[in-house]
Every structure is written in structure tokens, then in C-alpha cells.
Amino acid sequence: MPKTVPLTPAERTCWLPRHPKSARAAREELREFLHPRAIAKLLLPTGKLLLSELVTNAIQHCRAPRDRLIFIRFQLASDATLRIEVHDADSEKPTLRDASNDDEAGRGLLLVHELATQWGCCPRRGGVGKFVWCHVSPETAAAA
Template identity: 60%
Template sequence: MPETDSPSPAPTEQTCLLPRRRTSPRTARHKLRDFLTPFPVGELLLPAGELIVTELVTNSLQHARVPRDRHILARFHLSPDDTLRIEVHDADREKPTVHPGPVPAHSETGRGLFLVQELATQWGCCPREGGIGKFVWCHISAEAAAA
């Protein structure tokens, strides 16, 4: 009987470069969906993951003071304990801030990092290696997503 190759496991990390365009948050959501689809836990992590990656990429587009030709890098990593790590890198060193207190109902901005803070089990901001820019990261646990 001929041997059959078992399918190779899905990679547990993926990066994508996103242009500084208003369509990039949607592209990041699609990339995250493609990344998580092969994993059994993917369906559980996807709702919070899509919202968070959309917010982080949108924040980079709206607030990073960088030349138009600079890209945004998104990185996804799924750890063995089913924790999803999302990173969004840009070339601006300015750290994001969470707006304290409620945002006026008529305001179209100001809720993004509050949502990240509420949906992620951890999040933060670090300088990029080499000193150019920063990345905002978060962890989404399967346990928290199931709750």
C-alpha cells in the first residue's frame, strides 16, 4: 500500500505588509482569517481578533506621523496554549494612549484602544528593534474568548 503524506501543519506565525491605505484594515482582517482558519481554535479567536487588528491598523493609519510610502507590518502568532498574539508595527515612535473616561456618543474616534484593552488579556507598546518606530501588541486567549 502506498504511503500517503500527512498534511503539513499550518504555520503558527504569519506576517503581512500593508500599504498606508484606507483598505488596509479590511486586508488585515482577511489575512487574520486566513491565518486562523486551519486551527480548531481559530473560530473562537476570530471575532475579537478581527476587531482588534482592525483597530490597531486603523490607529496606525490615522495617528502615525510617517511618510506615505511607509508600510504597516502586521504579525500574527498562535502559541501552543492557543493564545493569539497580534502585533502592528509602524515607523512612528509616538506611543498610543487610551482615552481616560467615556468618549462622547457623537465622537467617531477614541474607542479603539479601550476596545483592545477590554478584549485582550494583555496588551502593550514597545519600540521596534533598530529604533525606528514602535509596535502595539496584544494577546487574546481562547479561554477568555469563550467566556
């Protein structure tokens, strides 16, 4: 399902359709990217959770034609910080909100806010869409 483009040993990108199964495919891409590294045990659980939340947001909330793809980038810095980016074709930035105890959804970005070392949202080059990014460090991942 994903179209993977390995750029360097420390970076990987892939394109995914806006489909509910894409969150699973994205997690598998991350697992394959981190698997050969010793740091994978620390980064993978938190990284997979945050990636799932960002991909799910792109699938559910993107106001663009359904045939637009989601672009994902993983980068591993020299200090073992994992950067996750999820790009979509909607320019509207996500908003962090409080979910009530009765809400069955709406906590994804709160998880990203609480578990990531840093996170943010930027416009994409060319002016179409945005990307939401987060950093997962070994220290914060171990504490989660």
C-alpha cells in the same frame, strides 16, 4: 495588496500600505492564518476586531511619510493564545483615553484594553517606530 511571509505554521507576517483598505486586508490575512485550526471559531471574532482597531490606528495616527508600510505579525502559542502585532514608523505611543458619548471616534484602544488578555506598546528594533501588540485567549474571546 498585502505581501505575506509565512514563517512557521504558528506565525505569519505581512506588509500593508497605509491605506483605509488595509484593515480589511489584515482581517483576511488573520482569517487565512487561523482558518485551518479548530480554535479559529473562538479567536477570530475578537482577533479581527482588535486587529482592525490597531491597523486603523496605525493608518490614521502614524506621523510618518504615507509611503511607509505597516508590518503585521500573528503568532499562535501552544496554549492557543493569539498574539497580534502591528508595527508602524511613528515612535509615539498610543494613549488610552475616555471618549465622550458624543465622540464618533476614539474608542479603538479602549476596545483593545477591554477585550485583549494583555496588550502593550514597544519600540521597534533599530529605533524607528513602535509596535502595538495584544493577546487574545480562547477564554476571553469566548466571553466577549
